[in-house]
Amino acid sequence: MDLYSPIFTRASTRKFDPSPLPKDILSKLGDFLAVVKPLLPDVELKHEIVSGRDVKGMALPKAPHFLLISGKKHPLRNTAAGYLYQHAELWLYAQGYATRWLAGVKPKEPDPDYIIGIAFGKPAEPAVRKTEEFKRKAMSEITGGRDSRLEAARLAPSGMNGQPWYFIVDGGKIHTYYKPNLGGLLSKMYNLTNLDVGIALCHLAVAGEHEGRTFEFAVMEEGVPAPPSGFSYVGTVK
Ligand SMILES: Cc1cc2nc3c(=O)[nH]c(=O)nc-3n(C[C@H](O)[C@H](O)[C@H](O)COP(=O)(O)O)c2cc1C
Incomplete structure (x- = not known):
């Protein structure tokens, strides 16, 4: 499939x-x-x-x-x-x-x-679109570093389309962060940003599989770069 x-x-x-x-x-x-x-x-x-x-x-x-x-x-x-x-x-x-x-x-x-x-x-009508029609943040807003799998993560769906994720590429690892709340009024309406980041990790894993790469996820105790302001560490993809 x-x-x-x-x-x-x-x-x-x-x-x-x-x-x-x-x-x-x-x-x-x-x-x-x-x-x-x-x-x-x-x-x-x-x-x-x-x-x-x-x-x-x-x-x-x-x-x-x-x-x-x-x-x-x-x-x-x-x-x-x-x-x-x-x-x-x-x-x-x-x-x-x-x-x-x-x-x-x-x-x-x-x-x-x-x-x-x-x-x-x-x-009831086709639920497909062209990639350029996705309303998503630019890669530079959600990543520090480059990895071919991150485009798939960038396109992931999220509640209120909040896209509450950030990825730091560190050699072969991708440290993953999320925004515990979307801020302002949105944070009163939506509190599943920790679930959204799992959706983005699924896209990252599927893109990795497509490229023949393995996906291991772990919560590291040390050696994790500090999160950007407003974000918390989730775990690291290896
Ligand atoms: C975890 C999660 C919760 C969502 N909850 C709702 C919801 O309660 N009502 C709704 O109409 N859409 C909901 N959505 C759909 C999002 O608004 C939608 O995924 C987002 O705007 C991005 O659009 P796309 O899925 O077409 O790419 C939810 C999406 C996610 C991922």
Whole structure:
């Protein structure tokens, strides 16, 4: 499955064809997720796929399916969730389906471990665009140093399109940072920037795989360059 190409063409949609996807697609998605190498081995995550009848939230798109993600307490739980489930997003786009991450969707049955959901299904109109149509920060705003994989990270989706990430290239390593809050009014409306940075790390890993490079992620105790103002260290890609 080519997860790399959709990075450069995907677009979130709110316009879904309400008809359900074939059952085998849903089970193949589950099979695929079961074999994605997690960002960190000790973060417990799980998901369920439900219909619109089982979710609540303001102004939700009328999608046939919602992937609801939950996980056990861990300092990097949300980052690991963004990382794993962005693979699902790219997998769906790779087969012509479309998605929208939704910070605002919740299961009808309360779940203390619940994190976030993703609406998905067949788009009612094509959910693709040209790479130059992405509204993203310039590379110079999000990186110190150059690495061919960072263009894929730059194009990652994020809540409120906040793009709260920064990467410092250090020889073969990429130290990764995130903005704990988007500042101003946005920080009152959105608090999953630690998940966004996991999404960007997924794009980085997929781009690395495309180039035949390995992806190892670790939180380093020392030797990490100081974060830019307003950012915190997340971990390092080796
Ligand atoms: C973690 C996350 C949460 C999001 N939450 C919402 C949401 O609650 N409502 C919504 O309409 N869009 C939501 N989005 C979609 C973003 O607004 C969208 O990804 C961003 O504007 C970039 O656009 P693109 O996905 O088309 O590249 C979310 C995206 C992410 C990654």
